[in-house]
Amino acid sequence: MQRNEGVQFTSSSLKIPVFSPKPSPSQTLVPQLTRTHEGVRFASSSLKIPFFSPKPSLPQALASQLARTRNSLTQLISSIVTRANGSKRSSIGSTEKSIVLCSTSMSLAGFPDATQSVMEVPQKGPSSSRQEERVLISEVLVRNKDGEELERKDLEMEALTALKACRANSALTVREVQEDVHRIIDSGYFCSCMPVAVDTRDGIRLVFQVEPNQEFHGLVCEGANVLPTKFLQDSFREAYGKVVNLKRLDEVMTSINGWYTERGLFGLVSGVELRSGGIIRLQVAEAEVNNISIRFLDRKTGEPTKGKTKPETILRQLTTKKGQVYSMIQGKRDVDTVLTMGIMEDVSIIPQPAGDTGKVDLIMNVVERPSGGFSAGGGISSGITSGPLSGLIGSFAYSHRNVFGKNQKFNISLERGQIDSIFRINYTVPWIEGDDKRTSRTIMVQNSRTPGTLVHGNEPGQSSLTIGRVTAGLEYSRPIRPKWSATVGLIFQRSGARDENGDPIIKDYFGSPVTASGKTHDNMLLLKLESVYTGSGDQGSSMFAFNMEQGIPVFPEWLFFNRVNARGRTGIEIGPARLLVSLSGGHVVGNFAPHESFAIGGTNSVRGYEEGAVGSGRSYVVGSGEVSFPVGGPVEGVIFADYGSDLGSGSTVPGDPAGARLKPGSGYGYGFGIRVDSPLGPLRLEYAFNDRQAKRFHFGVGYRN
Numbered sequence: 163m164q165r166n167e168g169v170q171f172t173s174s175s176l177k178i179p180v181f182s183p184k185p186s187p188s189q190t191l192v193p194q195l196t197r198t199h200e201g202v203r204f205a206s207s208s209l210k211i212p213f214f215s216p217k218p219s220l221p222q223a224l225a226s227q228l229a230r231t232r233n234s235l236t237q238l239i240s241s242i243v244t245r246a247n248g249s250k251r252s253s254i255g256s257t258e259k260s261i262v263l264c265s266t267s268m269s270l271a272g273f274p275d276a277t278q279s280v281m282e283v284p285q286k287g288p289s290s291s292r293q294e295e296r297v298l299i300s301e302v303l304v305r306n307k308d309g310e311e312l313e314r315k316d317l318e319m320e321a322l323t324a325l326k327a328c329r330a331n332s333a334l335t336v337r338e339v340q341e342d343v344h345r346i347i348d349s350g351y352f353c354s355c356m357p358v359a360v361d362t363r364d365g366i367r368l369v370f371q372v373e374p375n376q377e378f379h380g381l382v383c384e385g386a387n388v389l390p391t392k393f394l395q396d397s398f399r400e401a402y403g404k405v406v407n408l409k410r411l412d413e414v415m416t417s418i419n420g421w422y423t424e425r426g427l428f429g430l431v432s433g434v435e436l437r438s439g440g441i442i443r444l445q446v447a448e449a450e451v452n453n454i455s456i457r458f459l460d461r462k463t464g465e466p467t468k469g470k471t472k473p474e475t476i477l478r479q480l481t482t483k484k485g486q487v488y489s490m491i492q493g494k495r496d497v498d499t500v501l502t503m504g505i506m507e508d509v510s511i512i513p514q515p516a517g518d519t520g521k522v523d524l525i526m527n528v529v530e531r532p533s534g535g536f537s538a539g540g541g542i543s544s545g546i547t548s549g550p551l552s553g554l555i556g557s558f559a560y561s562h563r564n565v566f567g568k569n570q571k572f573n574i575s576l577e578r579g580q581i582d583s584i585f586r587i588n589y590t591v592p593w594i595e596g597d598d599k600r601t602s603r604t605i606m607v608q609n610s611r612t613p614g615t616l617v618h619g620n621e622p623g624q625s626s627l628t629i630g631r632v633t634a635g636l637e638y639s640r641p642i643r644p645k646w647s648a649t650v651g652l653i654f655q656r657s658g659a660r661d662e663n664g665d666p667i668i669k670d671y672f673g674s675p676v677t678a679s680g681k682t683h684d685n686m687l688l689l690k691l692e693s694v695y696t697g698s699g700d701q702g703s704s705m706f707a708f709n710m711e712q713g714i715p716v717f718p719e720w721l722f723f724n725r726v727n728a729r730g731r732t733g734i735e736i737g738p739a740r741l742l743v744s745l746s747g748g749h750v751v752g753n754f755a756p757h758e759s760f761a762i763g764g765t766n767s768v769r770g771y772e773e774g775a776v777g778s779g780r781s782y783v784v785g786s787g788e789v790s791f792p793v794g795g796p797v798e799g800v801i802f803a804d805y806g807s808d809l810g811s812g813s814t815v816p817g818d819p820a821g822a823r824l825k826p827g828s829g830y831g832y833g834f835g836i837r838v839d840s841p842l843g844p845l846r847l848e849y850a851f852n853d854r855q856a857k858r859f860h861f862g863v864g865y866r867n
Contacts, residue, residue: 296333300365307354307373317351317374317405324349328368339368350409351375353436375406379440386446388429388487393421398442406436418446426491428513428522448487452521454480459529461507469530472567476500476528478593488513488522500528503592504571505564507531534562534572555579569593581628584610601640608633614659614676616761616774620823621671629676629757631657637690645697651690657755658683674817678755679719686721687714706730713752723752727760739791744866747783759815760808763829765860768806770831770852777827778820779808786866796839802848803832829853835860 304321305311312318324345327338339357346355354373359366378401383394397414401407415431422429433445456476458469480496482488493511500509508529516523539557559575571590577583590604613619614627621627635653642648659676661667666682669675677684689712697703708728715722729746748760756778762768763776767784788802807828812820820827835848848860 294335294337296335297359297366298333299328299330299368300362301330301367302328303367303369305369305371307356307371309358309369309371312372312374314374314405317372320349320351321346321355321370321372325370328370334368343370346370346372350407350411351405375408376436376438376440378402378404378406378442381442381444382437383444383446385432385448386444387448388427389418389421389446389448394418406440406442411442418444426489426493428488428490447520449520449522451482451484451486451488452516452519452523453484454482454524454526457525457527459508459527461529469528470533470567471505471528471530471564471569475568476503476526479503480526482524488524493524496526500526503569505531505533505569531563533564534560536560555582568595581613581626582611584608584612586610599640601638604637604639606633606635606637614670614757616764617757617759617778617819618659618670618674618676619772619774625662625671627659627661627667627670627676629657629659631655635688635690642693645695647694647696649690649692649694651688653688653690655686655688656683657686657757659757669817670819672817672819672822674756674819674822676755676757678721678753678816681719684721684755685717685719687716688712689714704730704732713754721753721755723750723754725750725754725758736789739789742786742788742790744786745784747781749781751780756816756819759819762806762808765846765848765862766866768804768829768831768852769802769833769848769860770804770850770856770858771829772858775825776806776829777808777812777825778815779811779827780814781809781811783807783809790837793836798837799834800837800848801834802850803830804850805830826854 302322302325304318306313325342326345327334328342343355343357346352351374352372353375356371358369358371360369361367378398381394381398383389386394397417401410411434415434419430428449430447431444432447433443435443435445437443454477456469456473458467458471459465460467479499481499482492482496497509497511500506506528508527510527512525512527514523514525515521537559539559540555555577556579557575557577559573561571561573561575563569563571565572569592571588571592573586573588573590575584575586586606586608588604588606590602592602594601594603609630609632611628611630614629618627633653633655635651637649637651637653639647639649657677659667659670659682668677668680668682679685690710691712692707692709694708695704695706697705706728707730709726711725713721713723725748727746727748729744731742731744734741734743750759759778759780760782761774761778762782762784763771764773767773768776784804784806786802786804788800790798790800793799805828808820810827812818812825812827829852831850831852833848833850835846837847838845843864846860846862846864846866848862849857850860851857
């Protein structure tokens with residue numbers, strides 16, 4: 163990324179106390195933070211904040227100084243060469259003549275671009291021969307800027323270790339001396355270095371006069387509103403009391419910038435300065451969100467257009483708010499959230515500089531889907547046991563996904579088969595206005611007719627009965643924790659049974675009652691509570707659901723009962739294969755209709771049995787384990803085993819419909835099958851054996867419940 167050359171930052175200070183080698187509780191860092199960003203200016207037309215760290219290198223202004231000092235060295239070389247060619251060397255006595263070879267210094271404030279080099283390479287020309295002439299150096303020393311020995315011998319060793327060309331009894335050029343000066347500075351421990359040539363009786367002594375950096379005793383960080391104080395404390399703790407090393411400081415700057423990068427935050431270290439007293443001052447730039455706007459684009463041309471959705475309906479979905487430091491990761495989550503509304507075809511967020519405020523304006527581009535229309539489809543009922551063709555269902559629906567431009571859903575649908583039929587009207591508000599918990603509300607009216615074969619099947623003469631239900635209710639749902647949601651509702655239901663001629667009945671062929679009240683219809687008012695954990699949402703991920711229904715006897719003849727049901731599953735990856743284990747169970751107490759008992763057996767229960775053929779009781783438990791593995795392309799194979807039981811509760815159901823039909827009450831099945839991905843969902847074809855040596859094909863659409 164290219165560097166923004168014109169970034170200026172002004173912010174309140176986050177002051178971190180002076181570190182101590184062994185911090186006590188009284189020395190815990192307590193940031194005093196005031197959010198008063200005033201002046202971040204981005205020079206680029208689009209907001210591209212580079213995550214760079216300052217590189218410790220030599221200032222460009224030193225280049226001219228190096229050129230001037232090189233002339234002094236040239237004069238010394240000229241005089242030495244002249245004397246070597248025949249001039250008699252004069253006696254210097256006890257005095258020593260020193261000539262500055264070259265010098266360089268460094269400040270932590272105002273780092274130039276690391277790509278700039280301040281070394282001047284001698285150019286070819288008339289004077290280059292002299293500049294490249296070598297001078298014999300008899301001794302190389304490291305001293306402080308006053309020419310005295312360094313107090314810290316470890317720093318002297320650092321400087322000597324950095325030297326590459328300058329050694330005692332070696333012939334050097336100006337270029338080689340300059341390069342070693344740079345190496346001393348690049349070691350990171352020194353803020354200046356001046357090489358001085360001293361003419362002694364024994365020859366030329368080369369002295370590097372260095373100025374070590376200050377010892378680190380404290381830190382002041384400005385503009386860091388989201389950067390954790392502990393992160394800064396841990397980054398600088400080991401440096402306390404030690405000479406500031408520019409290389410180590412650069413690593414710390416890189417780690418701070420990396421902290422922002424890993425979290426997708428628009429932030430970086432914009433400046434660093436070493437102040438008197440060993441205090442390091444850091445300047446951190448964090449780009450806050452100034453404004454968020456919605457721009458609708460045409461589906462065909464991509465040009466801005468007028469949208470049907472109210473902007474506030476989209477904005478309330480976003481977790482990114484004004485005043486926050488903009489996070490690209492959080493922005494991606496917001497894009498995904500808007501897409502899950504189901505009314506957008508494409509969503510993207512474009513950050514832009516907010517004028518000269520130093521903040522970020524976010525423009526969310528959205529492409530709307532058609533808001534409503536008619537659709538038709540089909541499916542298969544799992545409650546039909548007389549053959550797959552009789553279980554075919556056709557469907558017709560009208561839906562509107564964005565009523566009033568508020569993402570409210572209205573749906574009317576009709577599903578019709580030879581036996582099944584469902585007419586349903588739903589109106590859903592995904593997020594109630596004025597609620598901060600993302601609570602949704604659904605109003606539902608439904609009239610359904612389903613086969614009663616799960617409990618009251620196997621009647622002689624292929625006769626059958628159907629269960630009719632008229633239902634109306636109101637439900638509220640909301641997320642309660644990450645991956646957890648809860649639903650509460652109040653539902654009225656009127657149900658009854660009819661024979662194959664459509665006439666109401668109160669008993670089946672075996673004389674078992676089909677209603678709890680003894681009348682042709684049962685009325686009930688249900689209080690519904692449900693909690694669901696969904697994991698990642700994939701079929702192989704963990705899931706748990708708990709459901710409770712309480713019948714409220716508003717009138718004496720209305721049903722009074724309590725029913726609980728729970729189911730869960732978890733998946734384990736085993737190389738390319740996947741093991742999926744599921745368990746479900748439930749219990750009901752009170753006065754309930756026999757056709758509402760738990761039916762066991764079938765495609766989504768115990769495979770190898772017909773639907774409901776294992777048993778039907780007040781209680782039940784069903785467990786399943788299956789291993790799926792890829793076969794090729796969209797096809798995968800599966801091996802499975804199921805077990806289910808009514809826990810001996812079949813006879814406690816009014817009329818004992820399971821006992822009249824000689825259902826065993828428990829059983830298991832096992833087998834194999836294939837699954838194929840399709841636009842309708844996974845197509846399942848399975849062949850199963852049960853514990854009674856029976857064999858059966860199972861065909862379904864979608865994953866097993």
